[in-house]
Amino acid sequence: MSELCYLPASELARLIRARQVSAVEVLQAHLERIEQVNPQVNAVVTLVAEQALAAAKAADAAEPAGPLHGVPVAHKDLVDTAGIRTTYGSPLFADHVPGEDDLIVGRLRAAGAITVGKTNTPEFGTGSHTVNEVFGATRNPYDLTKSAGGSSGGAAAALATGMIPLADGSDMGGSLRNPASFCNVVGLRPTPGRVPGISETAAWYTLSVPGPMARTVEDVTLMLGVIAGFDRRSPYSIREVFAPEPEQGVAGLRVAWSPDLGGLPVDPRTAAVTATAPAVFERLGAHVEQADPDLTGAEEAFRTYRAWYYLLAHGDKTRLGPNTAWNVEQGRKVTGADLVAAEVARSRLYQRMAAFWDTYDVLIAPVSQVPPFPVEQPHVSEINGQRLPDYLAWMRSAYWISVLHAPAASVPAGFTQDGLPVGVQIIGPPFEDARVLRVARAFEQATGHGLRRPELRAA
Incomplete structure (x- = not known):
């Protein structure tokens, strides 16, 4: 049973479809794994075991339909799940139970995936360290004294420990990429509009995107094929049907390597690892070729749009945590x-990058500027002796890329x-998600x- 927990989602789907293993067996294996290791990492914060078991039994009784038929999945506690508590990591919503599913949840269910629960996130996804007043901190599975990253830290830790084979997340300034880096899994920030985000108040906001996380690129590709697709409620939703590229390798591709994106401080431990790529x-x-793109204006554009969004989304709330409150004040x-x-800064940056993409097929760079840091530490305040101005600054290597309207894994x-x-x-040019995944x-x-x-032992 325990071997099922580290099989790829694509393999689980194949075994269930061929009836070589039942959806109930797969689910029970993952529920046992959650019971064994979740108390140590605190990744799954709301578990719906009985509901999931009923869904698994129904899947076994039905003819396999969607590509994820019978495969367990967990949803970030920022996305609404009908009938399942969704707190957004905030005490204001500690007992909140939505009546409808978010688009990404509905598409996963329609593909046959079985919801097992919700994964931890900082309050309203604010920050790249997963801790909140409702559930506490998520710990890094590779070192329980360290952070799992964020804001999709619960998702990354759950994947790394075999509690789930697939998870969804979201990314404004690195929230799919940073925890994937910290927890040794794969996270994709898709091109904005590839996976539509639906909003009644910020429909045109392109910095925050939903996306997939898994332990393998193949599984991320499989999941993206399920959650991608046009929805007219999103004004920049992409009509093109996502299709993965053939596995033809990378021979002949023009790769730009930027060790620090033009001068950002990078911890020597991180730099030593990424330098091998x-x-x-x-x-x-x-x-x-080593080449630093000119990202002038990325800092200004990201911070201005982020601040504007936080006032729009949370300006009417009281009793906010310090990070969210700071963003609202900004x-x-x-x-x-x-x-x-x-x-103006973002438009000029986009045009400069268009020229950059004429020369290079992909850009490779560090995800995070530091390795996982102590879980008790609110954020990184210094890199290589350089003091950082606030809790955001240590993630520039991720959030500068968010401004580019580009896919990044x-x-x-x-x-x-x-x-x-x-x-x-x-990182690839806008709309070249399939190329990024092939590379x-x-x-x-x-x-x-x-x-x-x-190396976690059962609790």
């Missing part, structure tokens, strides 16, 4: 002139000398870093 691509036949300071400057790249996971970020898969298969499991 260019040689992998060279061995695979790619043409690798939003109150945004002026019309600030928005003008941010739009975090793929396991190795471990520090003390055994902490580090991911490499693979990520080639890297994954050439290195095998994602096969290393945390």
Whole structure:
């Protein structure tokens, strides 16, 4: 039974479809794993075992239909799940039970996936460290004294420990990529609109996107095929049907390698691991050059749009946690002139990157500027002796990329000398999600870093 917990979702789906294993057996194996290890990492915060068991029995009684028929999945506690508590990591919503599913949840269920519960997130997804007043902190499976990252930290930790084979997440400033890097799994920030985000108040906001997480690139690709697709409620939803590229490797591709995105401080432990990535691509036949894209304006654009969004989304709330409250206050300071400057900066950046993509097929860079840090530490305040101005600044390597309207994946790249996971970020031109995943898969298969499991013993 325990062997089922680390099988890829694609393999579980095949076995269930062939009736070589039942959906109930798969679910029970994962529920047992949750019981064994979740008390140590605190990744799954709301469990719906009875509901999931009923769904698994129904799946076994029915003809296999969707591509995820009978496969367990957990949802980030930011997305609404009909009839299942959804707290957004906030005491204000500690007992909140939505009446409808978010689009991503509905699409997974329609594909046959079985919901087992919700994964932990910081309050309203604010920050790249998963801790909140409702459920506490999620711990890193590879070192329980360290952070699992965020804001999809519960999802990443649950995947790494075999509690679930698939998880959804969301990413504004790195929330799919950072926890994937910290927990040795795969996370994809899709091109905005690839997976539609539905909003009645911020329908045009493109910095935050939903997306898939899994232990393998193949499973991320499978899940993206399920959750991607046009929805007219999203004004920038992509009509093109997502299709993965053939597994043709990366020979001949033009790869830009940026060790620090033009001068960002990067912890030497992280830098030592990510520096091994260019040689992998060279061995695979790619043409690798060290090249730093000109990301001037990314900082200004991200912070202005983020602040504006937080005021829009949370400006009417009281009793907010310190990080959310700080973001709201930043939003109150945004002026019309600030928005003008941010739009100009982002537009010029987009045009410069369009020229960059004429020269290079993909860009590889660090996901995070540091390895996992102590779980009791609210955020990283210093890198290489450089003091950081606030809790956001340590994630510039991720949130600068968010401004590019581009797909970006975090793929396991190795471990520090003390055994902490580090991911490499693979970034492609806007709309080239399939290319990013093809390159990520080639890297994954050439290195095998994602096969290393945390050494957790049952509680």
